[in-house]
């Protein structure tokens with residue numbers, strides 16, 4: 001039989017035909033010979049006609065027809081080569097667990113079973129190929145599975161009352177463990193062994209202070225949660241709920257007894273989700289999957305899933321590609337832009353999950369307080385759940401009318417003082433990290449990155465100037481390179497705010513959370529934990545501090561410099577600013593009575609009005625109509641085409657050439673990218689608005705291929721046009 005296949009390493013959407021004597025399953029990963037070398041290929045569909053490549057053997061058949069359909073769609077819609085999408089399903093390092101043998105194909109074969117590479121060494125590659133093609137040999141793949149540890153995790157609880165424990169004269173290490181269990185109610189045994197001195201854990205067990213055994217928190221769902229659980233069905237479901245409304249409880253009930261994939265936008269959210277599931281469901285096999293894991297760990301988790309050992313998999317967007325037939329898919333914080341993959345293979349994991357749930361005929365549940373605009377006005381079933389507590393109050397402070405101290409209105413500082421007196425914590429949201437931009441006080445010179453059209457940012461701790469786009473860094477200096485005048489630092493960044501607050505509140509513990517000091521997910525979790533425990537009074541941070549994880553104790557959230565959010569020339573910046581503000585505001589008042597303050601200098605009044613009322617539906621209605629005026633998504637699809645090269649003139653002429661080639665599609669631009677030069681390369685772009693992505697993409701791809709091979713980026717419906 002003949003099959004069409006996608007071949008790895010070929011950057012093309014073209015299929016190649018192979019013939020096999022045995023029937024092949026659609027989606028099988030096979031080995032083929034292309035005349036020069038052996039390659040991996042994926043069986044796309046049955047076909048007829050002459051073979052173009054020789055078939056060598058089947059590696060595995062984990063992908064099913066539904067996934068093949070999905071991957072072909074992702075390739076077409078986001079303009080990728082199909083084999084690149086298929087290979088996302090196989091983690092690197094998997095080769096170590098596969099042994100390929102050649103075995104006699106029939107009784108007349110003069111050979112014995114031996115390892116493929118051994119055979120090639122002994123007889124040569126051409127004989128290997130010739131005997132397989134001639135039907136004397138065939139390939140046989142054996143999996144050498146590592147011993148997959150399936151952790152039926154033991155949960156640990158306190159077995160004595162606090163009073164009894166305090167009378168026992170425990171040492172500091174032991175007390176720290178007790179403290180952790182008190183804070184979390186239930187902790188997994190392996191987590192304790194990982195985080196604390198093992199001797200202390202064993203000793204507590206021996207003394208009977210801690211006890212292993214699942215203590216499951218029985219949560220009675222509220223009526224509105226119960227209703228959602230009962231009514232969620234196949235297809236796309238949007239769970240619309242403010243922060244603190246109990247979405248996670250709903251997910252857990254829906255997943256109970258099913259095989260579920262649970263996607264989150266950030267690695268740092270995974271442990272919290274895992275912990276919540278463990279508290280609710282007895283003896284469950286939970287897997288995790290993300291890019292911070294070692295390759296060996298990732299392969300182990302992958303194997304657990306494909307061989308059916310994992311009941312719930314919690315992971316970031318790449319987990320969607322593990323070949324497994326889930327019963328249900330959950331996407332939490334679905335508004336987050338990180339579900340859109342821009343580097344390498346381009347795809348939107350949320351749109352892909354919608355297709356997969358359709359192909360598998362299973363429910364997809366997307367939860368958020370601030371949905372994507374298109375999802376609100378789509379066929380998705382929309383469910384609302386309410387926050388039990390009243391929403392936090394929001395005060396808008398116009399700094400143009402206020403007496404200031406540093407970057408704060410004096411009345412805001414007074415309010416912060418009140419909150420601190422009540423022993424509550426404060427979060428201060430700042431848009432940028434670092435201290436500020438570097439400017440000459442005499443001639444106005446702005447110190448720019450040598451590779452990018454971006455102002456350098458001063459960093460106090462490292463005493464350096466850094467480019468936040470390309471990462472270029474140099475030792476700080478204080479004389480203007482043009483006129484010799486004194487350089488000064490202007491603008492607002494996390495480091496400047498931290499320094500100011502340390503001066504205003506000298507006896508308080510003030511910490512900073514941005515990518516500059518927190519690079520690993522566990523560091524983010526740790527600092528938020530510290531804040532929750534009350535070990536930090538004021539936490540200054542970027543968007544990092546407003547994401548997902550449940551953090552108690554936030555009495556006040558101050559948003560310092562909101563105006564910059566709208567300074568970005570992008571169709572999505574209004575919605576994005578709104579989402580960031582609503583998410584940040586949602587941080588405060590988890591226990592009721594919280595407040596948020598938004599400082600601004602004349603930002604869009606209408607937007608701030610909706611923010612102050614936390615009126616999400618209201619704002620979405622206005623934004624939906626506004627985008628209709630300009631045909632922006634979701635009214636039409638958007639294709640952004642970018643070209644970059646080291647030669648400015650060349651970039652400009654190439655993008656113009658392609659834009660003029662494309663007829664019958666509505667084109668805007670071409671123009672310089674908002675940051676014209678990045679890492680030394682000049683970028684130009686244009687945007688197509690269309691109701692027929694396929695048609696315009698075909699035209700773009702045809703033109704692009706003719707004009708220039710390398711340097712292109714094509715994004716279909718990107719969350720924003722401006723990205724660094």
Ligand SMILES: [Zn+2]
Nearest residue numbers: 440443480483
């Ligand atoms: Zn100067």
Ligand SMILES: [Zn+2]
Nearest residue numbers: 449452467470
């Ligand atoms: Zn740079």
